[in-house]
Amino acid sequence: xxxxxxxxxxxxxxxxxxxxxxxxxxxxxxxxxxxxxxxxxxxxxxxxxxxxxxxxxxxxxxxxxxxxxxxxxxxxxxxxxxxxxxxxxxxxxxxxxxxxxxxxxxxxxxxxxxxxxxxxxxxxxxxxxxxxxxxxxxxxxxxxxxxxxxxxxxxxxxxxxxxxxxxxxxxxxxxxxxxxxxxxxxxxxxxxxxxxxxxxxxxxxxxxxxxxxxxxxxxxxxxxxxxxxxxxxxxxxxxxxxxxxxxxxxxxxxxxxxxxxxxxxxxxxxxxxxxxxxxxxxxxxxxxxxxxxxxxxxxxxxxxxxxxxxxxxxxxxxxxxxxxxxxxxxxxxxxxxxxxxxxxxxxxxxxxxxxxxxxxxxxxxxxxxxxxxxxxxxxxxxxxx
Amino acid sequence: xxxxxxxxxxxxxxxxxxxxxxxxxxxxxxxxxxxxxxxxxxxxxxxxxxxxxxxxxxxxxxxxxxxxxxxxxxxxxxxxxxxxxxxxxxxxxxxxxxxxxxxxxxxxxxxxxxxxxxxxxxxxxxxxxxxxxxxxxxxxxxxxxxxxxxxxxxxxxxxxxxxxxxxxxxxxxxxxxxxxxxxxxxxxxxxxxxxxxxxxxxxxxxxxxxxxxxxxxxxxxxxxxxxxxxxxxxxxxxxxxxxxxxxxxxxxxxxxxxxxxxxxxxxxxxxxxxxxxxxxxxxxxxxxxxxxxxxx
Ligand SMILES: Cc1ncc(C[n+]2csc(CCOP(=O)(O)OP(=O)(O)O)c2C)c(N)n1
Ligand code: SF4
Numbered sequence: 185x186x187x188x189x190x191x192x193x194x195x196x197x198x199x200x201x202x203x204x205x206x207x208x209x210x211x212x213x214x215x216x217x218x219x220x221x222x223x224x225x226x227x228x229x230x231x232x233x234x235x236x237x238x239x240x241x242x243x244x245x246x247x248x249x250x251x252x253x254x255x256x257x258x259x260x261x262x263x264x265x266x267x268x269x270x271x272x273x274x275x276x277x278x279x280x281x282x283x284x285x286x287x288x289x290x291x292x293x294x295x296x297x298x299x300x301x302x303x304x305x306x307x308x309x310x311x312x313x314x315x316x317x318x319x320x321x322x323x324x325x326x327x328x329x330x331x332x333x334x335x336x337x338x339x340x341x342x343x344x345x346x347x348x349x350x351x352x353x354x355x356x357x358x359x360x361x362x363x364x365x366x367x368x369x370x371x372x373x374x375x376x377x378x379x380x381x382x383x384x385x386x387x388x389x390x391x392x393x394x395x396x397x398x399x400x401x402x403x404x405x406x407x408x409x410x411x412x413x414x415x416x417x418x419x420x421x422x423x424x425x426x427x428x429x430x431x432x433x434x435x436x437x438x439x440x441x442x443x444x445x446x447x448x449x450x451x452x453x454x455x456x457x458x459x460x461x462x463x464x465x466x467x468x469x470x471x472x473x474x475x476x477x478x479x480x481x482x483x484x485x486x487x488x489x490x491x492x493x494x495x496x497x498x499x500x501x502x503x504x505x506x507x508x509x510x511x512x513x514x515x516x517x518x519x520x521x522x523x524x525x526x527x528x529x530x531x532x533x534x535x536x537x538x539x540x541x542x543x544x545x546x547x548x549x550x551x552x553x554x555x556x557x558x559x560x561x562x563x564x565x566x567x568x569x
Numbered sequence: 570x571x572x573x574x575x576x577x578x579x580x581x582x583x584x585x586x587x588x589x590x591x592x593x594x595x596x597x598x599x600x601x602x603x604x605x606x607x608x609x610x611x612x613x614x615x616x617x618x619x620x621x622x623x624x625x626x627x628x629x630x631x632x633x634x635x636x637x638x639x640x641x642x643x644x645x646x647x648x649x650x651x652x653x654x655x656x657x658x659x660x661x662x663x664x665x666x667x668x669x670x671x672x673x674x675x676x677x678x679x680x681x682x683x684x685x686x687x688x689x690x691x692x693x694x695x696x697x698x699x700x701x702x703x704x705x706x707x708x709x710x711x712x713x714x715x716x717x718x719x720x721x722x723x724x725x726x727x728x729x730x731x732x733x734x735x736x737x738x739x740x741x742x743x744x745x746x747x748x749x750x751x752x753x754x755x756x757x758x759x760x761x762x763x764x765x766x767x768x769x770x771x772x773x774x775x776x777x778x779x780x781x782x783x784x785x786x787x788x789x790x791x792x793x794x795x796x797x798x799x800x801x802x803x804x805x806x807x808x809x810x811x812x813x814x815x816x817x818x819x820x821x822x823x824x825x826x827x828x829x830x831x832x833x834x835x836x837x838x839x840x841x842x843x844x845x846x847x848x849x850x851x852x853x854x855x856x857x858x859x860x861x862x863x864x865x
Contacts (some may be wrong), residue, residue, distance in 0.1 A: 204726070216654065216655075216658070216659050220653075222781065233686075237842050237845045237846045237847070238845070238847055239847070240846070240847055242658055242659060242838070244654070246651060246654075246684075247680050247681060247683075248680065249685040250648060250651070251648070251651035251654075251680075251684075252651075253683055254644060254645065254648045254651045254652045254655070255651045255654050255655035255658075256653065256655060257644075257652060257655060258624075258642075258651070258652040258653060258654060258655025258656035258658075258659065259655040259656070259658065259659035260655075260659075261642065261656060262656045262657075262658075262659035262660035263659065264659040264660075264661065266655070266659065277674060280645055281645065284644065284645055299590050305761065317642055386845075408661075411621065411622045411640040411642075411656060411660070411663055412619065412620045412640065412662060412663045413619070414619045415640070416638055416639060416640055416641075417640050417641070418586070418634075418635060418640075418641045418643075419641070419642045419643065419644075419646065420635060420641075420643035421643065421645060429588075429589065429635075430635065430643075443793075
C-alpha cells in the first residue's frame with residue numbers, strides 16, 4: 185500500500201523540519217491531529233491546521249496536552265490515523281496517555297520537538313533532554329519505539345516511518361526531534377506517492393463472533409476493530425485478557441506485559457536503524473543521534489586529520505536501543521564517545537552494553553546550544569589513548 | 570408436584586455484557602439503577618446500537634462502560650471527554666456517550682468538561698454524582714457538600730460544592746438536566762430526549778454511595794437515601810441553573826433545565842470551511858499479511 189497522491193506534496197521544497205514533519209504525517213495517512221501550542225513544536229500543528237481541510241481531515245486545538253494525547257486515541261479507535269505534537273513540558277503532561285496507548289495497543293504518533301529543561305527551562309533553545317522520558321516516562325513497564333531525525337529531510341522520512349511502525353507494532357511511536365532540527369530550513373525532497381510505502385492498519389476481517397480484540401497474531405500483534413463496526417469492542421487501560429476484559433490477576437498481567445515487551449524485542453534487530461561510517465578498524469567510535477550527530481562530524485574530521493581512526497554510529501532509531509550491535513562493536517574498539525544535549529541519558533544504555541569491553545566517554549551538555557566540537561574532539565583524543 | 574420453569578427475560582439483558590456480571594457495585598449503590606434507566610432509554614430509541622459507543626473514565630461510575638454490551642472504552646481518570654471528542658470528530662456517525670463519575674468528569678476532568686460544552690461537541694455526558702470519590706475509599710470531591718465528612722475532610726469539608734449543571738450551562742451546553750437515582754422513569758425519558766438531540770448534552774444523576782458517603786455522614790442506608798431524594802426533590806423544568814445549587818438538607822431541584830439550539834462543533838466547522846473542505850475517503854486499507862514491503 186502506498187500514500188494517497190492527492191495528499192502528498194511531491195517535489196523539492198525548501199522548508200524547515202517542523203513543516204517537513206507535518207508533510208510526513210500527512211503523507212503517512214494522518215488526517216487527524218490534536219494539539220496544544222508550545223514552542224518549538226507549534227509550527228507543525230499550525231501547518232497541519234491549514235492542510236487538514238484540504239485532505240479531508242481536522243485539527244483540533246485542545247485545552248491542554250493531556251486532552252490532546254487522549255483525543256488522538258479516540259480518533260484512532262474511530263478508524264483514523266492521528267498524532268499529536270508537543271515539546272518538553274507538554275510531553276510531561278502526555279505521559280499517562282503514552283502508557284494508555286501502550287496498554288491498549290493504540291497505534292499513535294507523538295512528536296516531541298525537544299527544548300531545554302527541566303521545567304520551562306529554555307523554551308526556544310535546543311536539548312535532547314527527553315530521551316529517557318520517551319522510553320520510561322509513563323508509569324509501569326512497556327516498550328515503545330523512538331526515532332531521532334537529524335535533518336528536515338529526515339523529519340519527513342521518519343514521520344512516515346513513525347506512522348508505519350505504529351501500525352505494524354500497534355505501539356505509540358515517538359518522533360524525538362529537537363529545536364535545531366525543527367527550525368532548520370533545508371532542501372526536502374518529497375517523493376511521488378507511489379514511492380512512499382504505507383503499512384496498512386491491522387484491521388480485522390474476522391466476523392464479530394470469531395474476533396477477539398487482543399488475540400495476538402504470530403508476530404504477537406493483535407488485529408484491530410473500530411468503534412461503530414459491530415464488534416462491541418471493550419478497550420480498557422486495566423490489565424485485560426484476550427477479549428479485552430479486565431482480569432486483575434498476576435497471571436494475566438504477566439502474559440499481557442510480556443507480550444507487549446516481546447512484540448518489540450523480537451523485532452529489535454529489524455528495528456535497528458543506524459548510519460555507520462568507518463567502523464572497520466576504528467579505535468574510537470562516536471555514537472550520537474539527532475542534531476548532535478551533525479555537530480560531532482566537525483570533531484570527527486579534525487580527529488581524522490590528526491591521524492586518529494574514528495568511526496561514527498548515528499542512532500536513527502534510539503528505542504529500542506541497538507544493543508546487539510554495540511555488544512559486537514565494543515570489544516573491537518578502545519572507546520566509544522557519546523555527545524548528547526543532556527547530562528548523559530542514552531549513554532547509560534551505551535555503557536550497559538559496552539561494559540568491560542571498552543571505555544565509554546560521555547560528553548554531556550546542558551542544552552541551549554549545540555556542543556563546541558572541541559569538547560568532542562577532546563573526548564575522542566582521550567578515548568584514543 | 571411438577572414445577573414449570575418460567576423463562577424470565579430481562580428486556581435490558583442484551584444491552585449488558587452478561588459474561589461480566591455481577592457488577593462490582595455494592596448493594597444499594599445507585600449506579601446500577603441509572604444504568605437500568607439508560608438501557609431502557611437506549612432500547613426505546615431507534616438509534617443504531619452498532620454505532621453507539623460508551624466511554625468512561627475511572628471510578629465506580631467509570632465501570633459502567635465495561636458492563637454495557639456496546640463498543641466500550643474505559644480510559645484514564647478524568648479524560649473520558651477528550652477521548653470521546655476524538656471519537657466523534659473522527660467518525661461523526663457514532664453516537665458517543667460518556668458515562669462517568671463527578672470526581673472524574675468535574676474534578677480532575679473539569680477543564681475538559683468546560684471546553685467540550687463550550688465547543689458544543691456532539692456527545693451525551695451522563696454524570697453520576699455521589700458527592701464523593703468512591704472507588705478510592707471516600708475522599709472529598711469538588712461536589713462534596715460544604716461541611717460534609719469524608720476521609721480527607723475529617724472535620725467537614727471547608728470548600729463549597731460545585732454546581733455542575735450551572736457550570737455546563739454557563740459553558741454553553743445544548744442540553745442540561747438533573748435527576749436522582751430515585752427518578753428512574755424521568756431519567757429514562759430525559760436520556761431518551763437527550764439521545765435525540767445534537768450538541769453537548771449533560772445529565773447529572775444524584776446517586777447514593779451507601780458505602781462511603783451515606784455512612785460517613787450518618788445518612789442511613791440506601792433506602793434512606795431514596796426516601797431523602799423523594800422528600801427533598803422539587804421538579805422544576807426550565808429552572809435557571811443558578812437557582813439549582815445543592816445545599817445540605819435543602820431542596821434538590823431536578824428536571825430539564827436547558828434545551829437550546831446551538832450549532833455543534835462539526836456543523837460549524839463544515840459551514841465555516843465551505844469549499845475549503847475536501848472530503849477524501851480516508852485511505853486505510855485492510856492488512857494483508859504479505860501486503861506490505863519490508864521497506865516500511
Ligand atoms: C490520574 C489519577 N489520579 C487518581 C486516580 C485514583 N482514582 C481512581 S477513581 C478516583 C475517584 C473517582 O471518583 P468519581 O469519579 O466521583 O467516581 P466514583 O468512584 O465516586 O463513582 C480516583 C481519585 C487515578 N486512577 N488516576
Ligand atoms: S463504593 Fe459507593 S459508589 Fe462505589 S459501588 Fe459502592 S456504593 Fe457504589
